[in-house]
Amino acid sequence: xxxxxxxxxxxxxxxxxxxxxxxxxxxxxxxxxxxxxxxxxxxxxxxxxxxxxxxxxxxxxxxxxxxxxxxx
Numbered sequence: 091x092x093x094x095x096x097x098x099x100x101x102x103x104x105x106x107x108x109x110x111x112x113x114x115x116x117x118x119x120x121x122x123x124x125x126x127x128x129x130x131x132x133x134x135x136x137x138x139x140x141x142x143x144x145x146x147x148x149x150x151x152x153x154x155x156x157x158x159x160x161x162x
Contacts, residue, residue: 119133126136 122136123133126133129136131139
């Protein structure tokens with residue numbers, strides 16, 4: 091297989107993945123809006139709460155990661 095063909099295949103695969111991710115994002119946005127309405131909060135408030143929770147999880151993961159041991 092030639093390099094241009096391989097590159098074309100990789101771009102096509104990436105485009106398909108991006109399209110699938112976009113569709114998933116639309117689905118989650120739809121359901122998030124429904125859940126936010128059920129909870130009586132705005133979608134923006136729910137998004138902030140989700141982002142805060144993700145940031146807390148990331149911080150907790152980093153706090154529990156062992157530091158790299160110094161080389162001897």
